[in-house]
Amino acid sequence: MALVTAGAAGLGLGIAERLAREGAAVMVWDRDEAAIAAARDAVAGLAVQFLAVDLTDPAAIGEAARITEERLGRIDVVVNNAGGSLHTPQPFLEETEEDWARVFALNVDATVRTLRAVLPGMVERRYGRIVNLGSKAGRFGSLFAGANYAASKGAVQSMTLQLAQEFGPFGITCNAVCPGAILTARVDRLLSERKTPDERAAMVAGIPVRRHGRVEDIAAAVAFLASEEAGFVSGAMLDVNGGQAMVA
Numbered sequence: 001m002a003l004v005t006a007g008a009a010g011l012g013l014g015i016a017e018r019l020a021r022e023g024a025a026v027m028v029w030d031r032d033e034a035a036i037a038a039a040r041d042a043v044a045g046l047a048v049q050f051l052a053v054d055l056t057d058p059a060a061i062g063e064a065a066r067i068t069e070e071r072l073g074r075i076d077v078v079v080n081n082a083g084g085s086l087h088t089p090q091p092f093l094e095e096t097e098e099d100w101a102r103v104f105a106l107n108v109d110a111t112v113r114t115l116r117a118v119l120p121g122m123v124e125r126r127y128g129r130i131v132n133l134g135s136k137a138g139r140f141g142s143l144f145a146g147a148n149y150a151a152s153k154g155a156v157q158s159m160t161l162q163l164a165q166e167f168g169p170f171g172i173t174c175n176a177v178c179p180g181a182i183l184t185a186r187v188d189r190l191l192s193e194r195k196t197p198d199e200r201a202a203m204v205a206g207i208p209v210r211r212h213g214r215v216e217d218i219a220a221a222v223a224f225l226a227s228e229e230a231g232f233v234s235g236a237m238l239d240v241n242g243g244q245a246m247v248a
């Protein structure tokens with residue numbers, strides 16, 4: 001029984017699909033009704049349900065968790081996938097107070113609130129798998145997003161370490177998957193806006209495996225950390241970036 005936040009498109013949808021193919025009943029929260037409709041078609045036949053939730057609305061999260069536990073029976077796995085740089089500027093001096101607040105609201109506050117809603121049930125049942133979406137940006141800085149995004153992912157990653165320590169005694173693991181650039185339509189657009197074709201080619205040339213990531217690469221990493229057999233892995237920051245972090 002798994003919950004994936006912001007999962008009607010992009011990495012979240014790939015993660016939801018992968019978990020469902022491995023036999024989990026999955027609930028996806030997303031605020032975009034049109035994306036939910038398209039996603040329903042994309043995963044037709046799999047045990048994936050959807051709930052329209054705006055993860056920046058604190059009241060909505062508690063209610064969504066209640067509905068999710070009612071529909072799934074319990075939540076064993078939570079994938080805090082909601083996040084992104086929200087098209088805020090990369091140069092630090094161009095970032096406004098609002099650019100910082102919006103990015104922290106989605107990446108950090110939504111994760112905190114989702115975990116507050118889901119953790120009591122996991123503690124009660126003495127079992128849980130928490131997988132948070134960090135980023136290469138939060139570990140080493142970003143080539144195309146700003147300090148607000150890097151700092152928000154740093155917060156998610158350090159929270160992951162703390163929660164791994166605090167909730168380990170209750171059978172709950174907490175890990176982060178830290179992707180490099182995954183070529184979804186959104187990231188492709190952002191890269192073409194912010195990098196010249198030559199700069200883009202240089203980026204790929206600097207990645208040891210010589211390609212950008214795919215949604216499937218992230219879904220596979222999340223599926224491992226979400227599995228029962230990953231019970232001795234906790235507090236890990238799993239870099240999924242083709243080795244890029246070693247050289248860039």
Ligand SMILES: NC(=O)c1ccc[n+]([C@@H]2O[C@H](COP(=O)([O-])OP(=O)(O)OC[C@H]3O[C@@H](n4cnc5c(N)ncnc54)[C@H](O)[C@@H]3O)[C@@H](O)[C@H]2O)c1
Nearest residue numbers: 006009010011030031032054055081082083084135181182
């Ligand atoms: N794509 C990448 O290259 C990349 C790299 C590193 C980390 N990440 C992280 O992975 C996660 C997923 O990234 P992505 O690129 O797939 O995201 P995305 O921008 O493609 O968004 C996925 C979904 O989030 C939903 N969403 C946005 N705001 C929401 C809100 N307030 N409430 C509910 N749903 C909302 C959208 O409707 C969409 O369906 C994020 O945490 C991101 O920071 C992505």
